[in-house]
Structure formats: C-alpha cells, structure tokens
Amino acid sequence: MTATPKVAVAHYCEGAGHATRMLAVAEELAAAGYEVVLAGGGPGTKFVEANGHTEFEPTVVDFVEDLQDGSLLEVVRNSVPALFERVGQYREWFDEETPALLVTDDISAAIAASLHGQRYVYVAHDAAGFYDAAVERVGARARNRIAGYRAEQFLQPKVWDGDPSIPGADPVPPMAPTSGAPEADVDVLVVPSAFSVDPDRLADALDARCRDVTLVGGDDWELQPSLQPFIAGANLVICSGYSTVMEAAVAGTPTIVLPATSEQRGVVDALADATGFYAADSIAGVEALLDTVETPEPRENGAERVAAVAATHLPDPQ
DSSP states (O other): OOOOOEEEEEOOSSSSHHHHHHHHHHHHHHHTTOEEEEEOOGGGHHHHHHTTOOOBOOOOOOHHHHHHTTOHHHIIIIIHHHHHHHHHHHHHHHHHHOOSEEEESOHHHHHHHHHHTOOEEEEOOOOGGGOOSHHHHHHHHHHHHHHHSSOSEEEEEOSSSSSSOOTTOEEEOOOOOOOOSOOOOEEEEEEOSSOSSOHHHHHHHHHHTTOOEEETTSTTOOOOSOSHHHHHHEEEEEESSHHHHHHHHHHTOOEEEOOOSHHHHHHHHHTTTSTTEEEOSSHHHHHHHTTTOOOOOOOOOHHHHHHHHHHTTSOOOO
16 A cells, blocks of 8 residues: 655744744645644744644744844854754654655755755745845845755745745745634734834723724733634734734735834835735834725635645645
C-alpha cells in the first residue's frame, strides 16, 4: 500500500499571524487527506497548540526587534547566528520527517529546503516596493530571490490590486484562518501589534466616543484559538499588522490601520484604493475616521488557494 503523502507546513516565528494563516493551510491540506506536520515556534506556537496541534520549535529569529530596538550590530550579534542555527535545525527536521513537500512563509525554512534538496512552496507578501529606505528594499529583494530561487512556486497573498508585487510570485487572495466558530458580537476590535499609539489610551478614547471596545491581549481577554470569529463579527477592526488586515479582508470588515513599521506603512500605501481600509497615525486620526468607514466586500480566502496550489505539487492522497 502506498503511504499517504506527508506535507510539512512551517511558519515564520515573528508574531502570531504567520502561525494562524499557515495553520489554515495545514488544516486545508489535512482535510484533503494529506498527512501534515507543523513547525515554526515563537509567539505563534500557543495558537497552534490552542487548535489542538503540536509543532517542531526551532530557534527563534527576530530581525525586526533586533533592528528596531537595537542596531545593525545587534542583528549581526543575535539574528544572524540564530538564523544559521534555525536553518540547521530545519534540515535535521526534514531528515526526521521526510516530507514530500514543504509549504512555508519562513525564509529560514526556505533556505534550509534549498540547501537540503527539499521541494517547497513559498508564501510571502514582502515586496521591495513597501520600503523607502534603500537598505530595506535591497533586503526585501534579496529575501525574495533567495526564497524563490528553488521554490516549486512562489505565492504572494494580496489585498490590493496591482503593485507592489514580487517579481516571479503568483498573486493569491488574502489568507485567513478557516474557523468554523460562530461570529462574536463585537463593536470595535483593537488588535495591538507594535502600535504607534498606546492601545489602552486608544481604547479609552473609543470608550469616550461611546464605542464598545474589545482589546485583544487586554486585562479581560482570554487566549482564543482564532481571532477570525471576532474579526468577522466586528463592526470595525483597528490594527497595525498585515495578518489582521488579510483576516479582515476575508471577513469583509472595515479596518483602520495604525502602521508602526516601514513594512506596515508600505501596506497602508498599497491599500489606498481598497474600499473599507483606512490609515491613521494617531488616536485623533482614528476618531476622525470612526463615522466614515465603508464595509468592504468579503474576499476569497487565499489559504484555500495556497493549499490547492500545494496539492498540484503532490501525489494524490491515498
């Protein structure tokens, strides 16, 4: 009897959004009959575990924290050695699991797969066009070329039409968890992520405007397997990260984005013509938008498309 094809799904370890969207891909592949193993580590592990899964946890790498809270020297001291260690650990994991295919949004896993002769599909939205600084543009181009060089296919999840695009990448719809939980009854959902403003002050300002605020990670918040029921049930989402933007796009929920990094500012610029998505850089900016937001049309969930693309590079499950 032929064994069921095994698929490895690995997420990047910076933030939880990488884990939730790649977990959605893993669950789609499992539902299609494939054996799936997971990896990634970092903050996303708790969401993987909350959904009843376990994963391999290689060394965590956080280039953004080292660069923004430190310097290029900190990147060289911390992130670069951690990257080499993470790549080596992935190669050992490939030997243990022997997957037929890797699906990943983790540059470390892509490098390891390329060195190891492991077939893989790569997923990333990180276009060089997001960035103004030359060093960041060069870095994005290098990451995408390295990751895409030996990939079976490179997929770019996009909420916007047109540029910024990644050369050689095929566009797919925005990705979100495929939660079957009922929608939560939420007015304003605030999802902090390296906010440019204090989320507690923002929540207080919204309370003063008679808006009922649900603050993810606040004192009354309990860890949820997925934010998607809350995003889908909200009248408005306020966030900074692209993972939440994609989930809101799939849900059809209007969203105000408070960018805190150059990548997030690039995302805001890309969303300028997208109905239902707005940019603010302060609490006052959020307040000015509260009564003017439009509801976007829900988008197709790109997690399903990514899983379908991956299946084209695999034998049929038995």
